[in-house]
Amino acid sequence: MWPQLYEWLALFIKWFHVIAGIAWIGASFYFVWLDNNLRTPPEWKLKKGIKGDLWAVHGGGFYEVAKYQVGPEKMPEHLHWFKWEAYSTWLSGTLLLFWIYYLRAEAYLIDPQVMMLSAGQAVSIGIGGIAGAWLLYEGLLRSPIAEKPLLLSVILVVLGALFCYGFSQVFSGRGAFIHMGALIGTIMVANVWVKIIPGQRKMVAQVSAGEAVDPAPGLEAKRRSVHNNYLTLPVIFLMISNHYPMIYQHHYSWLILCALIGLSAWIRHFFNLKHQGIDKPSIIVSGAIGLLLLAIFVSWTGSRSQLNAASTASSTVKQNALTSAQQQASAIIQQRCSSCHSRTPNDDMFTTAPGGVMLDHWQDIDRWKERIIARATVSKDMPFLNKTQMTEQQRQQLQQLLSAE
Numbered sequence: 549m550w551p552q553l554y555e556w557l558a559l560f561i562k563w564f565h566v567i568a569g570i571a572w573i574g575a576s577f578y579f580v581w582l583d584n585n586l587r588t589p590p591e592w593k594l595k596k597g598i599k600g601d602l603w604a605v606h607g608g609g610f611y612e613v614a615k616y617q618v619g620p621e622k623m624p625e626h627l628h629w630f631k632w633e634a635y636s637t638w639l640s641g642t643l644l645l646f647w648i649y650y651l652r653a654e655a656y657l658i659d660p661q662v663m664m665l666s667a668g669q670a671v672s673i674g675i676g677g678i679a680g681a682w683l684l685y686e687g688l689l690r691s692p693i694a695e696k697p698l699l700l701s702v703i704l705v706v707l708g709a710l711f712c713y714g715f716s717q718v719f720s721g722r723g724a725f726i727h728m729g730a731l732i733g734t735i736m737v738a739n740v741w742v743k744i745i746p747g748q749r750k751m752v753a754q755v756s757a758g759e760a761v762d763p764a765p766g767l768e769a770k771r772r773s774v775h776n777n778y779l780t781l782p783v784i785f786l787m788i789s790n791h792y793p794m795i796y797q798h799h800y801s802w803l804i805l806c807a808l809i810g811l812s813a814w815i816r817h818f819f820n821l822k823h824q825g826i827d828k829p830s831i832i833v834s835g836a837i838g839l840l841l842l843a844i845f846v847s848w849t850g851s852r853s854q855l856n857a858a859s860t861a862s863s864t865v866k867q868n869a870l871t872s873a874q875q876q877a878s879a880i881i882q883q884r885c886s887s888c889h890s891r892t893p894n895d896d897m898f899t900t901a902p903g904g905v906m907l908d909h910w911q912d913i914d915r916w917k918e919r920i921i922a923r924a925t926v927s928k929d930m931p932f933l934n935k936t937q938m939t940e941q942q943r944q945q946l947q948q949l950l951s952a953e
């Protein structure tokens with residue numbers, strides 16, 4: 549029952565995470581769009597302190613939105629805050645990271661070919677890496693470097709690339725990518741939590757008390773929002789990246805990831821300018837061409853799996869030392885799974901190992917044991933569409949052999 553229940557719970561958390569993420573990023577896109585589209589209002593509204601207004605039609609009605617320069621004279625009775633979208637996205641994302649990558653670290657997070665780690669070590673590096681990155685970011689933004697936007701941007705980009713590289717040197721491909729996603733998501737939520745919301749609280753308190761509003765926290769909040777805005781497209785890419793082994797499995801996965809993050813932020817820049825009425829098609833065209841060239845280049849140069857093919861020979865020697873149960877299990881997997889799940893797949897459709905699952909050696913099979921049992925003997929949805937015609941008897945046999953291990 550457990551493998552299936554585990555999957556059900558993973559589904560619920562992931563489902564919730566995606567919903568929360570849509571609500572957060574949707575609200576974020578909407579407010580950035582709103583801000584960029586505000587127009588100078590007529591004189592009588594300016595006198596009330598309204599800096600910009602906007603008319604829109606949606607859902608069968610007209611909307612009039614007004615943005616006050618510093619705050620209304622009197623606090624309205626109902627004031628909507630937007631914070632739980634961000635918090636719930638982070639909380640569910642963290643739960644998902646634990647549920648999938650930390651609870652199943654042996655399969656998803658650790659790749660012995662990259663680095664031999666225990667589950668405890670891998671999880672500590674993961675949490676430490678994310679927390680360390682956030683502290684670095686926060687420290688930089690509070691330091692004198694923050695006064696020099698260009699220098700700050702260069703340092704942040706270099707640090708980002710270093711983390712991409714670092715994670716790729718300790719974790720499996722998927723593990724490295726999800727950690728970059730978690731790292732960026734954490735910085736974004738922390739921006740909401742430590743600067744944007746407290747800044748707004750201060751502002752609301754000053755308006756309620758009838759005091760003059762100090763613009764400094766608002767400006768800092770705006771800067772953090774801008775950072776978050778540029779990080780939205782990269783973080784969404786990272787959320788879906790674990791469906792694409794040809795990227796995370798690649799020998800230079802970290803470089804490809806850096807390029808994807810940079811290009812997607814560049815494309816976001818086009819939309820930011822466009823909403824302000826500045827049309828620069830060259831940005832989106834160059835971004836799209838960049839992505840296409842990246843795809844062509846990476847497809848042309850081949851994947852890590854092919855580069856790693858040479859290592860197959862050395863490990864076959866160890867295969868002799870296997871018990872007879874291990875040999876039998878290996879033989880079944882060789883026959884029914886390896887056409888797709890190999891460093892050198894020969895399936896007509898799947899040219900890089902799906903899910904990053906490569907089952908060439910006993911060491912690999914051991915690493916993926918639980919997931920093999922779950923997919924080939926419990927849910928029985930592997931082999932994919934039973935393309936390799938695995939028999940019911942082989943499934944039972946595999947279950948017995950692997951469970952005994």
Ligand code: HEC
Binds near residue numbers: 889919924931932938
């Ligand atoms: C025809 C190709 C093909 C064959 C053969 C095949 N698989 Fe898969 N496998 C896939 C695809 C595609 C995915 C990714 C989609 C998914 O997870 O449903 C996948 C994913 C997986 C995963 C990752 C799931 C996870 O939980 O992350 C495991 C484990 C797996 N397969 C095990 C097996 C085993 C064991 C066999 C042999 C008994 C096998 N597969 C045979 C195509 C194949």
